[in-house]
Amino acid sequence: MEPTFVSGNRILRVSEMAENLIPSEIIKLGGEIREKIAAGEQIYNFTIGDFNPAIFPIPEELKSAIIEAYQNNETNYPAANGQLELRQSVSRFLHTRGGLEYSEDQLLVAGGSRPLIYAVYRTLVDPEDKVIYPVPSWNNNHYCHLSGAKGIPITARAEDNFMPTAASIAPHVSGATLIALCSPLNPTGTAFSRTQLEAICRLVLDENRKRKETDKPLYLLFDQVYWTLTHDDNLHFDPVSLFPEMKDYTLYIDGLSKAFAATGVRVGWAFGPRKVMDKMKAILGHVGAWAPRAEQMAVAQFLQQDAALDRFLEDFTKKLHERLHGFYQGFTQLKSEGFAVDAIAPQGGIYLTVKFELIGKTTPDGKKLTTALDVTQFLLNTAHLAIVPFSAFGASRNNPWFRISVGTAKIEDIEQVLLNVKQALSQLQ
Ligand SMILES: Cc1ncc(COP(=O)(O)O)c(C=O)c1O
Structure with a gap:
């Protein structure tokens, strides 16, 4: 283990948990990219699951509501479970847009979804x-580490659009505490079909029927922070809409960050059984992870403006769609020209899954690409394209799939990036 801090001869030991915590791989990659940009290189940086506000600003109505909230001196502590106005607004939002019935006391607000x-x-x-x-x-690997959980990673397959299947989860449910799911999924931009999610819910319900009333049940964490951003005819499915009995076991994670390009506003919400929400409130109260009061009041007001929400979401999803499909079609074209690439049709969110099967190939300066990280470096140095390998999301070191995030992509970037990729790939032996 590397000593973290050294003061004189003293190694400042910290907890085992902190010592062994792996920092975000994506943030690490970001440092190197920033160095290149600072040195004057034109880098197409599609690594971060964030938005360039010059391309994707937050809704005007939200911005003015935030300013107004500060002018109204909404500057003291917010309520520990979130301002009532916001919880009521979110409850209405979930009802009108998602068909979900959650009252304000089953909702908890925090400073983002994390x-x-x-x-x-x-x-x-x-x-x-x-x-x-x-x-x-x-x-999830990091949250397992933080909580001391025994993580059971299930490898999802390209042929299942990288969504986990009930069959792959089933052997592990006995005695498990939690299944952590996300749809549309970060990093893949793919989403559960009705039948896929139904089968997993059945597993949860069957397992809970087997447990005694005094046992801890098997819970489902369902992260749907991208649910308003589905594309084409892909619908969003969620556990409780499919099976009302799932309500006792499902903890939803949701929020403003991705749905309204508002990652820096820091407002997220969770909903689920009241007892669990109350315990979560107690934990977060000690951490003090509340969303700023002014932002809460602003979001409460904004979420009630149905016409503004419609206008924003229509334009936002259209712009995301253009970018995701622009890249998707470009990669599909490169594949048809014989290049070692592939892509999976985007279904929702801000990500595209692309494949670079380059391990084993040699660069013009004689370097053999042996890991996904080598491929990442090659694309960065030669195509000026920065993307994140699936190995940063728990996959193996030689997994050939990557995530492209389009929240920072200009529409005119697409053609240039595809050209750069084509030229870079043509140099490999
Ligand atoms: C699936 C998923 N859930 C939650 C979050 C965190 O969102 P927030 O910015 O609201 O903390 C992210 C951010 O990338 C995400 O991709």
């Missing part, structure tokens, strides 16, 4: 409890 995911883990999981999650997926 603290809520952490709180779900801390509330449900005891050390060594089994948590099942698909690979690739976003950050």
Whole structure:
């Protein structure tokens, strides 16, 4: 283990948990990209699951509501479970847009969705409890580490659009505490079909029927932060809409960040059984992970403006769609020209899954590409394209699939990037 801090001769030891925590792989990659950009290189940086506000600004109505909230001096502590106005607004939003019935006391607000995911883990999981999650997926490995869980990664397959199947989860449900799912999924941009999600819900219900009333049930964390951003005729499915009995076991994670390009506004919400929400509230209260009060009041107001929401979401999803499909078609074309690439049709969210089967190939300067990280470096250095390998989402070091995030992509970038990729690939032996 590397000593983290050294003061004189003293190694400042920290907890085992902190010592062994792996920092975000994506943030690490970001440092190198920033260095290249600072050195004047034109880099197409599609690594971060974020938006360039010059391309994707937050809704005007939201921005003015935030300013107004500060002018109204909404600057003291917010309510521990979130401002009532916001919880009422979210409850209405879930009802009108998602057909879900959750009252304000089944809702918990925090400073983005992340603290809520952490709180779900801390509330449900005891050390060594089994948590099942698909690979690739976003950050479940880290939340398992933070909570001391025994992570059970399930490798999802390209032929299933990288969504986990009930058949792959089934062997692990006995004795498990939590299944962590996300749809539309980060990093793949794919989503559950009705039948896929139904089969997983049946597993959860069957397993819970087998457990005694005094046992901890098998819970489902359902992260749907991209649910308003589905494309084409892909519908969003969620556990409780499919099976009302799932309500006792499902913890939804949701929020403003991705749905309204508002990652820096920091407002997220979770909903589920009241007892679990109350415990999560107690944990987050000690952490102090509340969303700023002014932002909460603003979001409460904004979510009631149905026409503004429609206008924003229509334009936003159209722009995302143009970019995702632009890249998708470009990669499909390159594949048909014989290049070692592939892509999976995007279904929702802000990501596209692309394949670069380059391991084993040699660069013009004689370097053999042996890992996904080598391929990442090659694309960065030669095509000036920065993307994230699935190995950063828990997949193996030589997994050939990558995530392209389009939240920072200009429409005119697409052609240039595809040209750069084609030229780069043509140089490989
Ligand atoms: C699936 C998923 N859930 C949650 C989050 C975190 O969202 P927030 O910015 O609201 O904390 C992200 C961010 O990338 C995500 O991809």
